Every structure is written in structure tokens, then in C-alpha cells.
Amino acid sequence: MRIVCVGGGPAGLYFSILAKLSHPHHQVTIIERNPAGVTYGWGVVFWEDLLDDLYRNDPVSAREIADSAARWDQQEVHIRGEQAVHIGGFGFSIGRDRLLEILTRRALSLGVEIQFQRELEDLSEFADADLVVACDGANSKVRRLHASHFQTHIEVGRNKYIWLGTNKLFDAFTFAFEETPAGWLWFHAYRFSGTTSTCIVECPQETWEALGFDTLGPEETLRRLEDIFKRQLAGHLLFNQIRGLGKTPWLNFKRIRHERWFHGNVALMGDAAHTTHFSIGSGTKLAIQDAIGLAGKLRDTADLPSALRAYEEERRTALLPLQNAARSSAEWFENVPRHVEQDTLRFAYALLNRRGGPPWRYPLYLASQQAALRGLLRSLYSARRWVRRGRVDTLAPGP
Structure with a gap:
């Protein structure tokens, strides 16, 4: 089978790996518009369920991803300069560039052809392909070529957000809220390497405009945000990946879904097929699970x-x-100015429970504000991870 993947992100790379593992004689080509080693984005988060999927499907790349990932075993909420509120939870994060490096090397070792710096012009370029996989992101060009068939639905979120990096290392997954005369701003931040954390700043459109972010350039924007969040950043810097373009990469989140996922021999995958709000951190997970699903079928x-x-x-x-x-989470953040009137403990619990949860969660949440119980829970999580990792390692064959 001749397979072409348009897009060299996690979805396209992982699908190509699984396609070659299943049928080594498949001819698999990835078309990627960026140069080799160039990507945009900071760290991505994932959880144990994705690690299990990775080990079951390709233990070689799974081990390297697991060994390269940072681990966090706490979430904290900071607001009004008060003591941090702890809301539990644990997970993993890895730099997008590191993830792509691992998957690219694995794909090449299996015989996948990757054509970097190639822009798609028309699907007629791939007339000899048995299958074309569109994994070229939320603004997929392949999808737009057949938009009437896929019946794309796009909903634009109300809040503005910007995806930044910082040299402040957050050991916990951190939510920090700051009030300005123009309104509230907040960030979601987490460490993904030994030197850098992701920092996603979000705020209502009205606050964004009142603070002048609609007119500020990239460097002015970073300096103003550093000042607003000086308490949490403690003198550390924010930075973005836009160089020399003269624009600041503020966005409104786009929720994308489709009535159909394939047209003839063209299939959608990852963000080209669907998006989920960044506040639940599942974009990479879903892209890889799409790849597993299509390869299996x-x-x-x-x-x-x-x-x-x-x-x-x-x-x-x-x-x-x-x-x-994801919809519930996005709507909660779009209504932060209303939720923030609660006392700090109630507010942090509302954030934790924004997607719903069992009634017993609140007493446990209150109890976990005590350092002793919090330490016990972290020890239990660590033991669970150790047992789980041993289990998947015994199930995964060697390279």
C-alpha cells in the first residue's frame, strides 16, 4: 500500500510508525512543510493511559518518551497572593520538539520517507497513493480542499490566549490568577524540561483590549505580562517562538468537529479532525490515539x-x-470573573471540579490542604506509578 501523511506532527509520525510495524512493505511518505528539527509549541502533557497505549503499540519509542518526560505530582492554584491551594493530580510533560525528535528517528529507522520543507499544493500530487492521511493541524489545507464533504463546524472561544515559554521551572502544574484594573488574567504553567516551562496566558477579550494587547508588539507584550505575573515568575522571563514577524501570537481557541472524517481515500486525523480545549491537555493524546485507531483498522x-x-x-x-x-472546561475559564468572587478554597475547588466529579471529592480536597495527607497521597501516587511501570515493562517486548 502507498500511504502519504500530510503533516509531520505526532499524529502523522506515530501513524507512519505503526503502519510500517504492521506491514513493513507499505510505502509510507510524510510531507512536512517545516524544515527538519523545526517545530512550534512548547511542552505537551499526557497521562498514564497514553503511556500504556504507547507501550502496547511500540515499546521502543515508548521507553524513550517515558525516559524523556518530566513528571509532576501536584496541581496548585495561586490567587490574590494567598498561600497556594493544592488540588492534587499527577501527570507527565515533554517538549514538543523532543517528542517529534523521538518519533522522527523511529519512523526513519523503519523505512518511512520524510520530505521536509514541502508545501502541499493539490491532492493530485498524490494520485498514486492508496491512502492520504490529513494530519496537518487545525488549519488543515487538505481538509479545506474538501470542506463541503467533511462538513466542518468551527466554534470560536471568547477568551484570548497566548502560548509562551518561561525559564521559571514549575514543579507543580500551576494555575495563577492576577487581577489588574482592567480585569483578571491567569496562566496555566508546567515544567517540561530541566530549563523550561510552558506558560499559557489567558484572559477575557475585554481585559485584553483594555490592557492594550491588541496594539502591543511581541516584546512589549512579554514585558507587560512579566510585570503582571511578577509575583509568580519571581524575576524569570517569558518568551515566544515568533521571531521577526512583527506580530504577537494571541489566539482565540477554535473548537473543530466534522460530520465526516474521510472522503474517498482521504482520512482526517488529530487536530485536522477535531480539537479539544487546551485546558484539559489532551490534544497530543488524542492525535496519537487516532493514529493507533486508524493503524489498527x-x-x-x-x-x-x-x-x-x-x-x-x-x-x-x-x-x-x-x-x-473540554467544552465544560473552556466555558468555566470563560467565566472566571464570575467564579473568582468565591473565597479561595471554593474557587480552587470549582476549578478542580469544572468537568464534574464525585461528591466525595470535596472532603478529600479539604483534607489534602494538610501537608501530611498531601505527602501521603504523593507517596501513594509514586508507588502506583512504580507498580504500573513495572507491569507495562513486562508486557512490552524488547526492541
Whole structure:
């Protein structure tokens, strides 16, 4: 089979790996518009369920991803300069560049061809392909070429956000809220390497305009944000990846979904197929799970049309709970000015519970504000991770 993946992000790379592992004689080509080693974005987060998926499907790359990931075992909420409120939880984060480096090297070792710095002009370029996988992001050019068939629905969020990096290392996944005369701003931050953390700043459109961010250049924007969040950054710097373009990369989140996921021999994957709000941190996870899903259907289903139908049905069903959770999370952050009137403990719990949760969670949350219980919970999480890692290592064959 001749397979072309348009887009060299996690979805396209991981799918190409699995396609070659299933059928080494498949001819798999990735078309990537960026140069080799160049990507945009900071750290991405994931959880144990994705690690399990990675180990089950390709233990070689799974081990390297696990060894390269930073681990955090606490979430904290900072507001009004008060003592941090702890809301539990643990997870992993890895630099997007490091993740792509691992997957690119693995794909090349299996015989995948990667064509860097190649822009898609028209799908007729791939007339000889049996399957074209569109994994070229939320602004997918492939998807736009067949927009009427895919029936794309796009909802634009109200808040403005900007994806930044900082040399402040946050050991906990940190939410920090600051009030200005123009309104509230906040960030979501987490460490993903030994030198850098991701820092996503978000605020209502009205606050963004009142603070002049609609007119400030990139450097002025960073300096103003450093001043607003000086308490949390403690003298550390913010930086972005836009160089010399004269614009500041503020965005409104776009929720993207489709009525159909494939057209003929063209299938959508990752952000080209769907987006979920960044506040639940599942974009990379879902992209990789899409890749696993499509690769599995191609392996187990006799003909391509049946495989694509099964892939669409399976992934659409699997996505629904997370899409609903992401919508609830996005709406909660769009209403921060209303929630923030609560006392600090109630506010932090509302953030924790923004996607819903069991009634017993609140007493546990209150108890976990005590350092002794919090330490016990962290020890239990560490023991659980150790046992779980040992289990998946015994299930995963060697390279």
C-alpha cells in the first residue's frame, strides 16, 4: 500500500510508525512543510493511559518518551497572593520538539520517507497513493480542499490566549490568577524540561483590549505580562517562538468537529479532525490515539472503505466524553470573573471540579490542604506509578 501523511506532527509520525510495524512493505511518505528539527509549541502533557497505549503499540519509542518526560505530582492554584491551594493530580510533560525528535528517528529507522520543507499544493500530487492521511493541524489545507464533504463546524472561544515559554521551572502544574484594573488574567504553567516551562496566558477579550494587547508588539507584550505575573515568575522571563514577524501570537481557541472524517481515500486525523480545549491537555493524546485507531483498522479490516468507516465510528465515539469535558472546561475559564468572587478554597475547588466529579471529592480536597495527607497521597501516587511501570515493562517486548 502507498500511504502519504500530510503533516509531520505526532499524529502523522506515530501513524507512519505503526503502519510500517504492521506491514513493513507499505510505502509510507510524510510531507512536512517545516524544515527538519523545526517545530512550534512548547511542552505537551499526557497521562498514564497514553503511556500504556504507547507501550502496547511500540515499546521502543515508548521507553524513550517515558525516559524523556518530566513528571509532576501536584496541581496548585495561586490567587490574590494567598498561600497556594493544592488540588492534587499527577501527570507527565515533554517538549514538543523532543517528542517529534523521538518519533522522527523511529519512523526513519523503519523505512518511512520524510520530505521536509514541502508545501502541499493539490491532492493530485498524490494520485498514486492508496491512502492520504490529513494530519496537518487545525488549519488543515487538505481538509479545506474538501470542506463541503467533511462538513466542518468551527466554534470560536471568547477568551484570548497566548502560548509562551518561561525559564521559571514549575514543579507543580500551576494555575495563577492576577487581577489588574482592567480585569483578571491567569496562566496555566508546567515544567517540561530541566530549563523550561510552558506558560499559557489567558484572559477575557475585554481585559485584553483594555490592557492594550491588541496594539502591543511581541516584546512589549512579554514585558507587560512579566510585570503582571511578577509575583509568580519571581524575576524569570517569558518568551515566544515568533521571531521577526512583527506580530504577537494571541489566539482565540477554535473548537473543530466534522460530520465526516474521510472522503474517498482521504482520512482526517488529530487536530485536522477535531480539537479539544487546551485546558484539559489532551490534544497530543488524542492525535496519537487516532493514529493507533486508524493503524489498527487498516491491519484488521479487509478493504480500505470499511477500515475508514470503522475508524471514524470508533474514534468519534471515543472522543465524545472528552469533547464534552473540554467544552465544560473552556466555558468555566470563560467565566472566571464570575467564579473568582468565591473565597479561595471554593474557587480552587470549582476549578478542580469544572468537568464534574464525585461528591466525595470535596472532603478529600479539604483534607489534602494538610501537608501530611498531601505527602501521603504523593507517596501513594509514586508507588502506583512504580507498580504500573513495572507491569507495562513486562508486557512490552524488547526492541
